[in-house]
Amino acid sequence: MSDGNPSRSGPTIRDIARHARVSAATVSRVLNGHDTVHPNLRDQVLRSLSALGYYPNGVARSLRTRQTQTVGVIIPDILNPHFAEAVRAIQDTLAVAGYTPLLCNSDRDRGREFADVAALLARGVDGLILASAAEHASEIAACVRGHRPVVLMDRNLPDSPFDSVSVDCQTPTRDAVLHLVERGRRRIAHLAGPQETSTAREKLAGYREGLEQAGLPFDPPLVCFGDYTTSQGEAASELLLDRRPPPDAVICANNLMSQGLLRAIARRGLAVPTDVAVIATDDVYWTVLIDPPLTVIAQPVYELGQRAATLLLDRLRGESGPPRCMRLQARLLIREST
Amino acid sequence: MSDGNPSRSGPTIRDIARHARVSAATVSRVLNGHDTVHPNLRDQVLRSLSALGYYPNGVARSLRTRQTQTVGVIIPDILNPHFAEAVRAIQDTLAVAGYTPLLCNSDRDRGREFADVAALLARGVDGLILASAAEHASEIAACVRGHRPVVLMDRNLPDSPFDSVSVDCQTPTRDAVLHLVERGRRRIAHLAGPQETSTAREKLAGYREGLEQAGLPFDPPLVCFGDYTTSQGEAASELLLDRRPPPDAVICANNLMSQGLLRAIARRGLAVPTDVAVIATDDVYWTVLIDPPLTVIAQPVYELGQRAATLLLDRLRGESGPPRCMRLQARLLIREST
DNA sequence: CTGTTAGCGCGTTCAG
DNA sequence: CTGAACGCGCTAACAG
Numbered sequence: 001m002s003d004g005n006p007s008r009s010g011p012t013i014r015d016i017a018r019h020a021r022v023s024a025a026t027v028s029r030v031l032n033g034h035d036t037v038h039p040n041l042r043d044q045v046l047r048s049l050s051a052l053g054y055y056p057n058g059v060a061r062s063l064r065t066r067q068t069q070t071v072g073v074i075i076p077d078i079l080n081p082h083f084a085e086a087v088r089a090i091q092d093t094l095a096v097a098g099y100t101p102l103l104c105n106s107d108r109d110r111g112r113e114f115a116d117v118a119a120l121l122a123r124g125v126d127g128l129i130l131a132s133a134a135e136h137a138s139e140i141a142a143c144v145r146g147h148r149p150v151v152l153m154d155r156n157l158p159d160s161p162f163d164s165v166s167v168d169c170q171t172p173t174r175d176a177v178l179h180l181v182e183r184g185r186r187r188i189a190h191l192a193g194p195q196e197t198s199t200a201r202e203k204l205a206g207y208r209e210g211l212e213q214a215g216l217p218f219d220p221p222l223v224c225f226g227d228y229t230t231s232q233g234e235a236a237s238e239l240l241l242d243r244r245p246p247p248d249a250v251i252c253a254n255n256l257m258s259q260g261l262l263r264a265i266a267r268r269g270l271a272v273p274t275d276v277a278v279i280a281t282d283d284v285y286w287t288v289l290i291d292p293p294l295t296v297i298a299q300p301v302y303e304l305g306q307r308a309a310t311l312l313l314d315r316l317r318g319e320s321g322p323p324r325c326m327r328l329q330a331r332l333l334i335r336e337s338t
Numbered sequence: 339m340s341d342g343n344p345s346r347s348g349p350t351i352r353d354i355a356r357h358a359r360v361s362a363a364t365v366s367r368v369l370n371g372h373d374t375v376h377p378n379l380r381d382q383v384l385r386s387l388s389a390l391g392y393y394p395n396g397v398a399r400s401l402r403t404r405q406t407q408t409v410g411v412i413i414p415d416i417l418n419p420h421f422a423e424a425v426r427a428i429q430d431t432l433a434v435a436g437y438t439p440l441l442c443n444s445d446r447d448r449g450r451e452f453a454d455v456a457a458l459l460a461r462g463v464d465g466l467i468l469a470s471a472a473e474h475a476s477e478i479a480a481c482v483r484g485h486r487p488v489v490l491m492d493r494n495l496p497d498s499p500f501d502s503v504s505v506d507c508q509t510p511t512r513d514a515v516l517h518l519v520e521r522g523r524r525r526i527a528h529l530a531g532p533q534e535t536s537t538a539r540e541k542l543a544g545y546r547e548g549l550e551q552a553g554l555p556f557d558p559p560l561v562c563f564g565d566y567t568t569s570q571g572e573a574a575s576e577l578l579l580d581r582r583p584p585p586d587a588v589i590c591a592n593n594l595m596s597q598g599l600l601r602a603i604a605r606r607g608l609a610v611p612t613d614v615a616v617i618a619t620d621d622v623y624w625t626v627l628i629d630p631p632l633t634v635i636a637q638p639v640y641e642l643g644q645r646a647a648t649l650l651l652d653r654l655r656g657e658s659g660p661p662r663c664m665r666l667q668a669r670l671l672i673r674e675s676t
Numbered sequence: 677c678t679g680t681t682a683g684c685g686c687g688t689t690c691a692g
Numbered sequence: 693c694t695g696a697a698c699g700c701g702c703t704a705a706c707a708g
Contacts, residue, residue, distance in 0.1 A: 009404070009484050009701090010483055010484060012700090012701055012702085013701065013702060013703095014701080014702095022678080022679085023678070023679045023680075024679090024701090024702080024703090025678075025679065025680080025703080025704085026677090026678065026679075028702065028703055028704090029677095029678090029703095031702095032703080034703095036677075037677075037678085038677060038678085041677090041678085053483070055456065055459070055460055055483070056460055056701085056702080057401075057460070057462070057700090057701050057702070058460045058461045058462055059397060059400045059401045059406060059461075059462045059700090059701080059702095060401050060684090060700070060701030060702045060703090061701075061702055061703080062397045062684095062702095063395075063397045063398050063401050063684050063685070063686090063700090063701080063702075064683085064684055064701080064702050064703050064704085065684090065702085065703070066684075068397060069461075070440075070461075077426070078416065078422050078425055078426050078429075079419070079422055079423060079426050081417070081419065081422075084416050084417055084419075084422050085417060087416055088415070088416050088417050088443065091416075091441070091442075091443060100440055100442075100457070100461070101440075101441065102408075102438055102439075102440065103429070103439065103441055104429075104438075105426065105429060118393065119438070121393070122393055122394060122395070122396045123396045123397075123407075123408075123438070124395070124396055124397045145348055145391070145393070146348060230623060259623050259624065259627060262627050263626075263627065266627070285568060285597050286597065286624035286627065286628075288601075289597060289600050289601065289604070289624065289628060290624075290627060290628065290629075291628075291629050350684095350685055350686085351685065351686060351687095352685080352686095360694080360695085361694065361695045361696075362685090362686080362687090362695090362696095363687080363688080363694070363695060363696080364693090364694065364695075366686065366687055366688085367687090367693095367694090369686095369687095370687080372687095372688095374693075375693075375694085376693065376694085379693090379694085394685090394686080395684090395685050395686070397684090397685080397686095398684070398685030398686045398687095398700095399685080399686055399687080400686095400700095401684090401685080401686075401700050401701070401702090402685080402686050402687050402688085402699085402700055403686085403687070403700090404700075
């Protein structure tokens, strides 16, 4: 075996050089649009290039230039349409600059995330976009070697040395409570997310803020926590609906858990909004297929990914300066479930 | 600028060698668990490794070994939950073998797909998994240089020199027609997919097969084509529902178009299944949140991705032999929309 | 404007 | 069992 030839990669730059009777350096120059190569030679090289069907070896180039034109992206789960859309935005945005993402799912496991960061760095990614499971920026800083730029996406961590872009859901969640109160609801429940995540904390804060502004008491049993999955969302919903007296409205912290909530409601034969009003999160298409169409907290998810990618590209272009913390605005979209 | 130092990458293998007073070759050997290095030296090296916080440079290693431990994956669109799930399966399966996918969206554009294949190959991917937009395997063969193994996913191309895994939807689509007929439907429509895609062709074939077996005529106006997107699915559905007399059932070729279909039905105030029965494709969670829950053609999508990855890993492990063509089975899941 | 030289960091011969 | 030397393919110095 030994050096085997796991697929002979086609002609190298030296083959072209020989064929065109020039030096490898000259070929490299025309390849990179460098300097001003004599038109005659340039044409000759170009001809040899297509004659031999050359295409560059990105790995060798990366070793030399110390950049791979790849970006590590870690999200909890691509199956969550929220992240699927953000990822699509990242891909679209990076692509125009010639970068490609390397995608990892952490399933909200810090250990896996840090292991993935290490693996990504070893693969030589030029930067990182993280929808991190970490609670503190310091945990991330600790495992990012080599001064690679990092952008936090969909997370808002205090004292972070990294650029970040996140969505303000606190305000619309507060508005959601106020809206519900206006509709005559008094026992408003919150199907909350995992509190290690900043987005989940902000929604809970918005919920409490709304109650306070409405002069309603904060009733702990009316808050149940899920881990942002459908199944746990359903389980937590059961708990909520078991309260006596039962809630007359539920505000849900993410789109997967909304699915579980609706399932639990349907199983009990409860009517929306008559028995219980529902406010979901993320303006996913199916929320409008449901009867009644769901009132939702709509987040600009595509823009979230787009901004994250842009922030990172700026750093990759060498931009320096203090970390930038960008906030996008979610808004309450009132439909018929309230 | 020039050679700048886009992040000094930390210690190299030679730094470790110096620190441990051995040669780089020896360090390389312990790193790769090679041969039998003298225990004393080995320990010494190990100590230096952690003392200096060494981690290997994957790019350099790749240049040397000619493998990057990456796999190119091209799908139409990650926003389609069908592909999101397949991708998740691919990631999970590749990860245990130390491979990472490089993901591209083609949006069903052959030109983009082929450009992406070239870019992926230039980046040195060890293999490719394609949910290709190509109609013939030869188009793909033409743009895959360097004998890299390719697996076709969710596509069934005749005379293909590549391994492939796809789902038989023809049988369950035929069954769907039969089921509908049994329920008393006679004007059964098909919201079909783009016929350049094998999956769409198979579903149409199943539809016609069912009609034939039921002794029903094939009525061309009862077939409308969409491009697998929600919006075109809605537009094509409008056409279908405008037929006179109108269809009393619709079989839809993918999950995104199902969304459009339901939207069109709702807009006209039609009742499901009373006015029109509906059979969707893919057992996505929301199909069960709808009232009534949707009868669907359920595909083993996770397994689809898993098999594709496994097929590729086998080739990467050096397995030779003729192309393997694997078929998975979809099944009709009868719920209440029929 | 062009060719020569010298590595990037690593794995693997080949001597010893 | 170990070290010296070489080269993967490419780019960037430096001369000419």
